[in-house]
Every structure is written in C-alpha cells, then in structure tokens.
Amino acid sequence: MTKTRKCKYCDQNAIIRLAYANLSLCKKHFIEFYEKRIKKMIEKYKIKGEVMVAVSGGKDSMALLHALNKISNEAGIDVIAYHIDLGIGKYSEESKKIVLEFAKRIGVLLIVSDIKNDLGFTIPEIIKYSNKPPCAVCGIVKRWLINRVAYDLGIKYVATGHNIDDVSTMYLKALLTQDIYSLSRGQYEHMDPMPEIKMVGRIRPQFYLSERENRLYTILNDIPVVDIECPLGKRAVIHKYKVAWDTLLRINPVGQINLTKTMIKITKNLRETERELRQCSRCGFPTESDRLCAFCRLVSRFKSWKKE
Amino acid sequence: MTKTRKCKYCDQNAIIRLAYANLSLCKKHFIEFYEKRIKKMIEKYKIKGEVMVAVSGGKDSMALLHALNKISNEAGIDVIAYHIDLGIGKYSEESKKIVLEFAKRIGVLLIVSDIKNDLGFTIPEIIKYSNKPPCAVCGIVKRWLINRVAYDLGIKYVATGHNIDDVSTMYLKALLTQDIYSLSRGQYEHMDPMPEIKMVGRIRPQFYLSERENRLYTILNDIPVVDIECPLGKRAVIHKYKVAWDTLLRINPVGQINLTKTMIKITKNLRETERELRQCSRCGFPTESDRLCAFCRLVSRFKSWKKE
Numbered sequence: 001m002t003k004t005r006k007c008k009y010c011d012q013n014a015i016i017r018l019a020y021a022n023l024s025l026c027k028k029h030f031i032e033f034y035e036k037r038i039k040k041m042i043e044k045y046k047i048k049g050e051v052m053v054a055v056s057g058g059k060d061s062m063a064l065l066h067a068l069n070k071i072s073n074e075a076g077i078d079v080i081a082y083h084i085d086l087g088i089g090k091y092s093e094e095s096k097k098i099v100l101e102f103a104k105r106i107g108v109l110l111i112v113s114d115i116k117n118d119l120g121f122t123i124p125e126i127i128k129y130s131n132k133p134p135c136a137v138c139g140i141v142k143r144w145l146i147n148r149v150a151y152d153l154g155i156k157y158v159a160t161g162h163n164i165d166d167v168s169t170m171y172l173k174a175l176l177t178q179d180i181y182s183l184s185r186g187q188y189e190h191m192d193p194m195p196e197i198k199m200v201g202r203i204r205p206q207f208y209l210s211e212r213e214n215r216l217y218t219i220l221n222d223i224p225v226v227d228i229e230c231p232l233g234k235r236a237v238i239h240k241y242k243v244a245w246d247t248l249l250r251i252n253p254v255g256q257i258n259l260t261k262t263m264i265k266i267t268k269n270l271r272e273t274e275r276e277l278r279q280c281s282r283c284g285f286p287t288e289s290d291r292l293c294a295f296c297r298l299v300s301r302f303k304s305w306k307k308e
Numbered sequence: 309m310t311k312t313r314k315c316k317y318c319d320q321n322a323i324i325r326l327a328y329a330n331l332s333l334c335k336k337h338f339i340e341f342y343e344k345r346i347k348k349m350i351e352k353y354k355i356k357g358e359v360m361v362a363v364s365g366g367k368d369s370m371a372l373l374h375a376l377n378k379i380s381n382e383a384g385i386d387v388i389a390y391h392i393d394l395g396i397g398k399y400s401e402e403s404k405k406i407v408l409e410f411a412k413r414i415g416v417l418l419i420v421s422d423i424k425n426d427l428g429f430t431i432p433e434i435i436k437y438s439n440k441p442p443c444a445v446c447g448i449v450k451r452w453l454i455n456r457v458a459y460d461l462g463i464k465y466v467a468t469g470h471n472i473d474d475v476s477t478m479y480l481k482a483l484l485t486q487d488i489y490s491l492s493r494g495q496y497e498h499m500d501p502m503p504e505i506k507m508v509g510r511i512r513p514q515f516y517l518s519e520r521e522n523r524l525y526t527i528l529n530d531i532p533v534v535d536i537e538c539p540l541g542k543r544a545v546i547h548k549y550k551v552a553w554d555t556l557l558r559i560n561p562v563g564q565i566n567l568t569k570t571m572i573k574i575t576k577n578l579r580e581t582e583r584e585l586r587q588c589s590r591c592g593f594p595t596e597s598d599r600l601c602a603f604c605r606l607v608s609r610f611k612s613w614k615k616e
Contacts, residue, residue, distance in 0.1 A: 175483070176556065176563040178570050240559045247555040248484065251548045255484040262486050269577055 016216055019253030027220055034209070034217050038067045041205045042075045045190045050078045051203070052111075052150045053159045054142070055103075057083070057095030057226035060161030062102065063214040064206055066223050068159060069108050080155070084145060085114040086138065087122025088232060095226045102224055111153075113145060121302060123232065129302040134232040137298065144295035147285055150200040156193050157201040165211045165242060167204075168256035171263045173241045184270040187260065197279050199286040208257055324524055327561030335528055342517070342525050346372075347379045349513045353498045358386045359511070360419075360458045361467045362450070363411075365391070365403030365534035368469030370410065371522040372514055374531050376467060377416050388463070389418040392453060394446065395430025396540060403534045410532055419461075421453060429610060431540065437610040442540040445606065452603035455593055458508040464501050465509040473519045473550060475512075476564035479571045481549045492578040495568065505587050507594040516565055 005014040007026035014024035025033055053068055055061040069079045083099045086092050096112065103110035116122050119141070126141065127134045150158050167187045174182040189208075193201035206214060218225050233239075248255045277286045280293035282300075287293030292300065313322040313332040320334035333341055361376055363369040377387045391407045394400050404420065411418035424430050427449070434449065435442045458466050475495045482490040497516075501509035514522060526533050556563045585594045588601035590608075595601030600608065 175567050175570050176560050178566040180570065180573065183570070183574060244552075244555050244559060247552050251552060252484050258486040259483050262483050262488065262491070265488065266491060266574060266578060270574060 016213075018213070019249075020210075020257060030216065031220055034213060035067050035071055037209060038064075038205045039071045039075050041189070041203070041207070042068075042071070042077060045203060047157055047203060048076050049157075050080060050153075050155045051157045051159050052080045052082050052146075052153070052155045052200075054146050054161070055081050055083050055099050055110075056161070057098045058161070059218045059223075059225045060163050060206060060211065060214045062099075062161075062223050062225055063217040063221075064159060064161045065102070065108065066106065066221055067217065068205065069106055079108055080153075081108050081110040082146065082149060082158075083110060083112045084142060085112060085116075086142075087114070087116045088124060088230060091226070091228045091230050094228050098224045098226050111149065113149060115141065115145065118145070119299070126298065126302055127232065129305050130298055133236065135236050135238070138232070140294045140298055144283075144285060144293070147198075147200050148283075151198050151285070155200060157203055159203045159205055161206055161214070162187075162204040163206045163211050163214055164208050164256045164260065165245065167207060168260050169238060169242045169245065171259055172244065173238060175263075176241070180270075183263070183267050186264065186267050186270075194277065194286065197277055197286045198284055199277065208260075210256070324521075326521070327557075328518075328565060338524065339528055342521060343375050343379055345517060346375045346513045347383050349497070349511070349515070350376075350379070350383045350385060353511060355465055355511060356384050357465075358388060358461075358463045359465045359467050360388045360390050360454075360461070360463045360508075362454050362469070363389050363391050363407050363418075364469070365406045366469070367526045367531075367533045368471050368514060368519065368522045370407075370469075370531050370533055371525045371529075372467060372469045373410070373416065374414065374529055375525065376513065377414055387416055388461075389416050390454065390457060390466075391418060391420045392450060393420060393422040393424075394450075395422070395424045396432060396538060399534070399536045399538050402536050406532045406534050419457065421457060423449065423453065426453070427607070434606065434610055435540065437613050438606055441544065443544050443546070446540070448602045448606055452591075452593060452601070455506075455508050456591075459506050459593070463508060465511055467511045467513055469514055469522070470495075470512040471514045471519050471522055472516050472564045472568065473553065475515060476568050477546060477550045477553065479567055480552065481546060483571075484549070488578075491571070491575050494572065494575050494578075502585065502594065505585055505594045506592055507585065516568075518564070 005017060005024040006012070007014045007029050008023055009029045010026060012026035012028070015027050016030055017024045051068065053061065053065045055065050065079070065081055068077065072079050081099070081103045083096060085096050100110065123138050123141065127137045130137045146158055170182065170187060173179070188202070189204050191202040193199060245256060252258070277288060278290070279285065280287045280289070280296055281291050282296040283293060285293060313325060314320070315322045315334035315337050316331055317337045318334060320336070322332035323335050324338055325332045359376065361369065361373045363373050373387070373389055376385070380387050389407070389411045391404060393404050408418065431446050431449065435445045438445045454466055478490065478495060481487070496510070497512050499510040501507060553564060560566070585596060586598070587593065588595045588597070588604055589599050590604040591601060593601060
C-alpha cells in the first residue's frame with residue numbers, strides 16, 4: 001500500500017511528487033508552481049514585448065505556449081505562436097492540425113511556415129543530401145527558419161520548449177562520447193539578441209523543468225498533443241541516453257539539474273574562447289563558420305546534387 | 309545460442325570480450341594484453357627504480373602487484389609491496405594474511421604497517437571522531453601513511469590500484485552532485501614526485517583498465533583475493549553510482565574511458581588555478597591547506613576528544 005501524500009500548500013491529495021524539489025503538489029498548486037517557474041524565468045532575464053514561441057505540437061512546446069500565454073499580461077509579453085510544417089507525412093499533418101486548433105482555442109496569433117513552399121524541400125527530401133543524422137539536419141533547418149522569420153518580423157525573442165531532460169541528456173551524451181565540440185557550445189537558458197549579426201534572442205523557459213512536468217501540465221489543462229512520434233527520429237541514439245536517466249535519477253533525483261549547472265560552470269572558459277559568431281556570407285544570418293552557415297551549406301549541397 | 313568468439317590473435321576460443329576495444333581474447337593473449345598495458349604505462353611516464361605498490365588484498369591491487377612484479381625486469385623497476393593493517397576486525401586480518409602469503413609466493417619484499425601500533429588508533433576508532441564518511445577518513449589516513457613510509461624509504465613512486473570504474477564513477481558522482489571541488493582536484497594517471505614538499509610520486513597503472521579485467525587477471529593467474537567486503541564501506545553512496553555504469557556501458561562501452569578523458573581535458577584550467585600544494589605546519593607532508601593537513605586535523609581532533 002502506498003501512502004497518499006498531501007499537497008504541501010493545502011489539504012488536497014498530491015497528484016505529483018517532485019523528488020528533485022522534495023515537493024508534493026495537488027492539481028491547483030502544481031499548475032501555480034509551473035506557471036510561476038515560467039514567469040520567474042521571463043522576469044529573471046527581463047524579457048518584454050513580443051515573444052515568438054516555436055511550437056511543434058509536442059507536449060513541451062504546447063505546454064510552453066499555454067503557460068506563456070497565460071502569464072503574458074502579468075509578465076508584460078505578447079505571445080505569437082510559430083509552427084513549421086516540415087513535410088514529414090502524417091506526423092507533420094497531425095502536428096499542424098493540433099497546433100492550429102489549439103492556437104485558435106486560446107486566441108493566440110499563429111504563423112505557419114510550410115518548408116516545401118518556403119524553402120523548396122521537405123525534411124525527408126533534404127536529409128538524403130546530407131551525411132548528418134536526420135535530427136541534426138532538421139535542427140539546422142528549424143533554427144535557421146525560426147531565426148529568419150522572427151528577425152523579419154522584428155521580434156526580439158524566440159522561446160523554445162527545451163526541457164531539463166533534453167539539456168542534461170545532451171551533456172551526458174557529449175561527456176560519454178568525448179564530444180568536446182558540443183560541450184564547448186554548451187546549453188543556455190537565455191541568449192541575448194545580436195541584431196548586428198541578425199540573431200534573434202533565444203529563451204528556454206522550461207530549461208529546468210522536466211518532460212514529466214510538461215506532460216502533466218498538458219494533461220491538467222486539457223492541451224492537445226500530437227500522439228505520433230516523428231518517424232525520422234525513432235532510431236536516434238540520444239533516446240538511449242535519455243532512458244539512462246531512469247537509472248541515474250533513482251540514485252539522485254537532482255542529477256539532471258546538477259549535471260547541467262555543473263557543466264555550464266566548468267565549460268564557461270571553453271565557450272568564451274571558442275565561440276565567435278559572424279554573418280553567413282550568403283544568407284547574412286549568424287554562423288560560427290568562416291564562410292557559409294550550416295543551413296546554406298545544406299541547401300547548396302541539395303541544389304548541386306539536384307542539378308546532376 | 310551465443311556464438312563462440314575466437315581470439316583476435318590465435319585459433320583459441322576467446323574467454324573475454326572487451327567491448328570498449330572491440331577485442332576478443334583467449335587466456336594467453338588476455339594476460340599478454342593486460343601486462344603490456346601496465347608496461348606501456350610505466351614506460352610512458354619513464355618510471356625507473358623502486359616502486360612501492362600499495363596492496364589492500366583486493367583484486368585491483370593484487371593484480372597490480374602481480375603484473376608489476378612480472379614486468380619489473382623488462383621495465384627496469386624494483387617492486388616493493390606495502391600493506392596497511394587498518395584494524396577493521398576480520399576484514400583486516402584476512403587481508404593481511406592473503407597479502408603476506410602472496411608476497412612470499414611471488415618473492416616480493418613486503419612492508420606492513422599496523423596503524424594501531426604506528427598511529428595509535430584503528431580506522432573504526434578514528435572514524436568516530438570525524439564527521440566525514442568512513443571511506444573519506446580511511447582515505448586520508450592511507451594516503452598520508454603511504455606517502456610517509458615511501459618518503460622515509462627514499463622511494464620515488466607509489467603505485468595504487470585505482471581502476472577506470474573508480475575514476476569514472478568519481479567523475480559521474482561529482483557531476484551529478486555539483487561537487488566542483490572534487491572535479492577541480494581531478495583524477496590523474498601519474499603525478500610527479502615533489503621532494504621539496506615531501507611528496508612521493510604517484511602512479512595508477514590500471515587507470516584505464518576495468519575491475520572486470522583486473523578480476524579476470526587474478527583468476528587466470530591464481531592470485532588470492534580477500535573475499536570479505538570492508539564492513540565500513542558497505543553503505544557508501546559511491547557504490548550506487550558504480551552500479552549505474554551497467555546501464556551506461558550498455559549504451560556506450562567506451563563511456564567510462566570517454567568520460568574520464570573528457571573531464572581531464574575540460575577541468576585542466578580549474579586544476580591549475582585552484583591546486584597549490586604546501587607543507588603541513590605540523591607533519592611537513594603535502595597539503596592544500598594553509599595550516600594543518602587533513603590527516604593532522606583528524607589526529608588533533610582525535611587526541612583532544614580523547615583527553616576530555
């Protein structure tokens with residue numbers, strides 16, 4: 001028989017126990033806790049005005065859109081949703097449908113890009129012309145497009161749904177594969193806009209929130225979530241490392257947060273010396289490369305192969 | 309049905325598969341491989357002359373003593389074994405007995421310190437006067453005594469049986485607990501002697517060898533190993549982190565080695581700025597502290613409490 005825990009702040013039974021914070025919460029107080037965390041993050045970095053939320057249709061970004069929209073008045077931000085139709089068959093169709101319905105329901109302005117129309121290729125088409133893993137290629141395309149669309153609209157900040165599971169797993173994988181490059185680039189909760197190189201600011205309000213919390217937040221608020229897994233990412237190695245956290249968090253429930261904070265601290269020097277952003281000589285958007293950015297390299301490869 | 313693997317170097321069936329090296333080996337070639345690794349390490353750091361091997365009676369240090377002794381002529385080193393009777397009941401009695409018998413069998417000079425006689429207390433006695441965990445206290449006493457004994461004998465290097473499981477687990481635990489201090493001290497395969505502060509050189513020839521390899525080496529060479537677990541260390545948290553490697557190594561067999569190499573690389577700067585060794589104002593042996601070393605602090609606490 002498991003003991004029923006009480007909410008820390010009222011008489012109700014708890015519906016979640018957050019071991020990392022030694023905290024049990026009822027529905028009402030969990031939602032309050034969750035939204036307060038998001039609001040504090042926005043306040044910590046003094047974010048004001050228009051914020052474009054990149055929404056895939058998954059639990060993390062859908063929870064983020066809902067929470068940011070709910071706190072927008074108090075926090076003094078204007079939320080705009082942004083969705084990319086990646087052209088990945090049923091997965092993309094379903095995602096777009098859910099995001100459209102949800103944005104309408106909560107009355108948030110939604111911008112949709114269809115990459116086939118906008119860029120001339122779908123993700124399944126472009127990945128064939130790269131030797132990078134599908135998720136890496138898709139990431140390059142999404143980062144570039146999100147930045148361009150926000151920049152063209154004059155928006156200062158883009159918010160994405162990266163959570164502590166994502167971030168800590170990136171660190172775990174990089175550490176266990178000697179991926180010094182990824183470690184030196186690091187992970188950030190916030191990055192200032194750099195208009196001189198056409199870079200929009202980036203924020204990750206769920207940086208220290210877990211998938212589990214995001215999922216619960218969507219359930220409690222009746223937020224729809226795409227229930228198809230992306231067929232291209234199924235075999236990504238990162239999933240295996242993510243599952244390893246089941247073991248590690250049983251030993252230490254604060255392990256993901258601690259690893260992330262430790263790595264941010266000890267890789268500070270690596271980052272400052274190695275990271276220098278310039279403008280891509282073709283598109284003018286930010287890159288670490290001397291000439292073409294990763295996106296333009298991808299596209300030029302795609303175009304030259306198509307010609308042959 | 310599992311496929312019988314062949315040894316990489318001959319027709320024999322393999323008795324071990326080393327996933328991290330993608331290598332299957334028979335008995336003869338595993339022993340050869342193991343001893344070559346030890347010898348290469350000694351050559352890499354140009355170790356010559358007398359080497360004092362700290363032997364607890366466990367599989368790691370017993371394997372180390374055997375292997376170092378076997379390669380001693382070729383490598384140009386003289387092996388002396390050193391054992392400390394920690395006064396931990398049956399565990400210490402059994403350990404001493406095994407080490408004595410084994411040193412005699414392989415014809416290695418053995419020095420034994422009995423800490424009750426030498427220092428005036430056993431480990432079970434001294435741990436009561438410290439708020440540090442038992443393993444931490446025992447580590448302080450052993451490090452101090454090993455260094456003093458070797459220094460007094462004019463020996464340049466002490467070899468200890470730290471293996472890749474130990475080292476990588478220290479890193480894993482420190483990362484998951486934000487233990488920046490331990491990370492900044494780091495782990496080393498080799499440390500030069502610093503006679504000006506009475507510090508004997510330290511080497512860990514099994515730094516990149518695993519417990520599994522050490523255990524197999526003891527079995528194949530009929531090396532006795534103490535089969536009692538230290539009763540004071542049973543509940544140490546570090547064991548839980550060690551077990552987590554079962555999960556992580558299934559994802560990536562090179563994970564322990566990669567983590568260790570990565571951490572050594574990225575904590576280099578932390579180490580150089582924070583680590584500065586001086587002489588303890590009481591015993592004259594090395595310490596990072598301004599006044600008393602950790603050992604002398606322990607002893608002074610023990611003595612003042614005993615007086616009361």
